[in-house]
Amino acid sequence: MSVSFVIDPLDFVQNTGIHHGKIPVDALVRLHDFLFDKEGELIYQISGQFDKHEKPGLHLEIKGKIHLICQRCLGKLVHTVDLQTFLVLAKTEAELDQADEDDSADAILSTPSMDVVSLIEDEIILSLPISSCHTEGECSAQELESIKDSLTSKTQSAHPFAALLALKKTN
Ligand SMILES: [Zn+2]
Helix, strand or coil, rough: CCCCCCCCCCHHCCCCCCCEEEEEHHHHHHHHHCCCCCCCEEEEEEEECCCCCCCEEEEEEEEEEEEEECCCCCEEEEEEEEEEEEEEEEEHHHHHHHHHHHHCCCEEECCCEEEEHHHHHHHHHHCCCCCCCCCCCCCCHEEEEEEEHHHHHHHHCCCHHHHHHHHHCCC
């Protein structure tokens, strides 16, 4: 299954274009290597704007949930995607190099037919954590550890006189 939404980005900005839609995770093929499964969908909004220096750019918002793989237990890890980014459109390679030197803004090379879905896929992949793990208490690798811990602590706390003492108190 593949989806695409192709724009001429400079035209899109000139017309102050705005577009929103949904993409099934299943359609983002390059993302699949990072995923536990292909369930879910992402919603996005793209709008053409000029930045404060009058440079054309694309404002992109992406939201949704994807399922990553926990590096510790290899289980399903729900990851919330909540991205907002402004990408300056460079018209030439030289302009792109120049923009790359400026750390305050990300730039992309503008091509007459740009696939927004592919752009969204890039942005999500770039945003992924290098190593993803469940938080403590949510990880099943952790769970095994804590079950073991509680078993040992139970045997330790079961003092032979504790029951006797409890019996004495009720009398
Ligand atoms: Zn885990």
